[in-house]
Amino acid sequence: MTTLRSRVFRAVWFAWRSSATRDSVALFGGTVLASVLANAYELGPRLFQLGREHAEIDDIIFVAFALSIGLMIYTLRRYRDLVYEVKARTIAEREARDLARHDPLTGLPNRRLFDEKLHACLSAVSDARQVAVLMLGLDGFKRIKDTHGHVAGDKALGEFANRVTGVLRADGMLARIGEDEFGIIMSDIRSLDGPTNLASRIVAAAAEAFAIEKVSAELGVGIGIAIAPSDGVNCNELVRRAVRALCRARGDGRSCVRFFEPEMDTHVERRIQIERELRSAIAADIIEPHYQPLVSLKGERIIGFEALARWKNRTLGCIPPDVFVPIAEETGLIHALGDQLFRRACFDANAWPGTFTLAFNVSPIQLRDPTLGLRILAILGETGFSPRRLELEITESAFMDNRGVAKAVIDELRQAGVRIALDDFGTGYATLSQLLSFRLDKIKIDRSFVSHLDDSADSRVIVRAILGLAQGFGLTTTAEGVEDAAQLAYLVANGCTEGQGYLFSKAVPAADIPALLHRESGRTEAA
Template sequence: MDGRNKSLRWKQFFACEAAADPLSEKAHTALVGSLYRRRAALGIGAVTCALASAAVAFISDIVLLYALTSLLSVIAVFRILNASRAAEGPEDVSPVKLELTYRLGAFAFSLVLGLIAASAVALEIDPMAQVLIISNAIGYGIGICAHNAARPTIAFGQLTLVCSPIVIAALFEGSVAAAFLALTIALLFPAMYSIVSSIFRALRDSLHAADRSAALAAEMEVIAMTDPVTGLANRPGLNRRLPEVLEQAEGLYQIALFWLDLDRFKEVNDLKGHQIGDAVLTTIGQRLSKLVEGRGTVARFAGDEFVIAAAVESRPGASLLASQILGEVRRAMRVEGERIEMDASVGIALTPDDGTTADELMRHADLALFEAKAVGRSQVRFFDRAMTADLNQRREIEAELRLALTREELTVHYQPIVDLATGRIRCFEALARWTHPKLGEIRPDVFIPIAEDCGAIVSLGNWLTGEAARAAASWPSDVRVAVNLSPLQIRAPGSALGILRAIREAGLPPERLELEVTENLFLEDSPHIALFIEELSRAGVRFALDDFGAGYSSLGYISQWPFSKIKVDRSFVSGARAGRKSDAIIYAVAQMGRTLGIEIVAEGIETRKQVRLVRAAGCTLGQGYHFGRAVPSEIAAQLLADERTAGASRQARLRAG
């Protein structure tokens, strides 16, 4: 039983090197490298043994010992040169070849040294010479076990080859002392087995832990560079990949950077749920990856934004690829039974004209995307140097706009909306005006879009509503005030309560407030819009549909929402569309308004002729420069007072007559 256990232990020992197999090639290389790491010790050991052998050969003057010493010296020189070569360029030689070379040299050296010591015992030379060579041989065998513990088969193989000949020679010698020498040497084997295996396990476990840590670090790096939803590169992944793409393309072809922003993706998430939203992103990511496969890379840069870097031959080639990108985005998809159609805006920057570094291209593509979104949805824009100046101006205005309210630079002007039958003012539209102390007057069509982009429109809209309500509270009770609302203001949490609080604090009855919204608002089909309109309508606030005919006009909006007024876009009255066809359209809208009990306002009236035309068409109200421009609140109040005074005078004359 004991013999079987010993056999098992020996098998485990010689198999312990195999435990290193699961380690990476890097770990195996490290273990093999440890064989060559202590070259000085290897050289000293080889020289010491060679000198001891030479001394024994000289003392005994035996040809066999001279021959074995010469062979040992040659092997020693070979091992020292091999160790030096391995230290200079181990990357040029495979670990397997390095280990094999070391193993052959080590085994040869150990065997020859063991044979020299055994010969010294067998030939009965000078006792001190025997002690010299035997002590050197055994010392070498013990020392080499610690030195080569990283590869146990080499360590134990050397110990066996150097000691076994001595044990055999001692047993053949036949004396009691020789027998005890053989026994003590034999006892070295289990002792050195324990030491070697202990050192090897420590090395193996250390390398295995380092291997696992490296693998985990690599895995974490991949996770950190990958978008979890789409499996594409994320922002850090793109930041790492893009410079590589540019470097590979340098001097060979152009790289076009497409920054793509999905239109109305937020509504998909809000209405359909995040699960469907994620599926949409994944589908679009897969389509884009397939489109540029082999010539570009795709990353999900932010929530609904993708960045594509692709090789192109020219600017027209980039334009064609942009069309293909939009085609993939617009292609209808079915997710969990839902048919979903998306659209996108795209900004493009192209090497080398728009930049040669990743930062330049990203910055310029972002500017181009900003311009694409500024002119409307589903647009494509290439970067232009003028965009940088425009951006700087926009940033300056944005920064100043945030301070304008606190510095009281913003004011409210009021443009009259008159009754076409009587000429009396029925309503004033409240319009924000901004006079900057240095920049002068900044037009609403400049700062309102900037306010919408930076989120300041919510504060601006709330302020405008409050100011308009306070001014209207001092007007005659039959005159209303109209305020334009931004979709962002409507979506803001508590926006309806904010408006009701503003008119309550101003003392204005809800029915005297009109909120003007555009048709584009209803394209989003958001539940927030329905709740907003329902809550305010229930309180008595009136709603007007502004710029009717300028966008995606639909009679469905009119039947679905509680509009009390429709404002026909100025382009039908005084713009390029004005003419016989536009007159017919105004007439049709006016007749519809009469049937539904909705007032129709003609915008942009500038001449008496236009007054007669829209009045004949059936419009009930008019607005435009013909009736007056927007004026400060005190002048608006004076206009109403003058109108009331003139009306009272006419009535007095009638009574006197």
């Protein structure tokens, strides 16, 4: 009996804890009470008379009174629950607002809160009360993430944020703007000394090694600075100009600091124009390859040509490849441009003597694409050019950016008979063991070493060492940028096999190659 009573009590208690049950009881009680009160006036005299005759009227009055007390208690409980719910909802909304304005990894304000703070600061800006915006970009973060993983990268970001917070003054705000980009707002600065000194402290703080996964890693930080009101009083404009200063800082080297300068806008506008014209040029197939001879230093005879992109725009004039190729890489246009130039080069090379090779440069961005090998082989089949006459030139950075994909692409092409040359050897960061794992056929000596053979003992030592290394591994060598007879003599004396440069010929259009070959044959016959 006791057990049954306990079960009934627990069932009633759990049912009462349900808001639906309490609402049902309240509705029923309210209905009864309302019915009683509505008929009280009409039933009053009759009840009084019946009360004399029947004692049951006391029970009715008691029930009405009990229901009134119950409804009052229930109303108080619901009020208490409502207060609790409102309080909990307010806390939840405040936490949601905080989460929406903060970076979950570092706990720093995010771009939304950064913009809100900057808008508030700019509303009070004047010549006497300036505002500085510092945009910070990490140098070396991608290498840490690729080498040690995303967890290590997250730890590096957290540690960097802590270091910057430690050197930031109390009224400054540090926010995380992008994956490896941060922003700082300095309000009410009196001179440029404030942001300059802060930038110096940040660079020094970032220079100390980061302890990550039981190893030490290094990070640099580029900083771009814009000042309101001189550089703008609009939030977006000020941030944009600080970002442009950051781009200049990163381009100038590791851990550089640059203030915004008006000519940066002109530079960016020109870049935007070049990108727009580049898209049109690729769509119209206007960019064409020119060809610089590859010369065998034994007998100084042409054995092939390297294809070099050339672009002449009606509005902008001749745009050098070191200007438009990086833009093509940044925008992803390099894949379409590379395929287009390679196809035209293969068609042109079919008109050369059958022993001549075609050297073609592959961008590091292209080599990240696992379908590159298939596309190259497809173009070779389409044009009828033999893969054994093709020599792909790849830089050290292209090898190291994505070793797995790069090695798979290179192995696929080598199996088809394509030769692989390492371009600009000695200017990258790869080790010899890493490079040799790719089974190279040729090393190209960078022109920066060749150009100083006449006046630099260090350059002569480096070139001699590269030639000795290549001979030891059975690789052919090509010296770039050969411009005078003294350089040529040194290269020949130390065993260099091939050369290219203005001493032999500049790059020429495909239509000029027959005349170039004719002049060479005339010199050979005269000799």
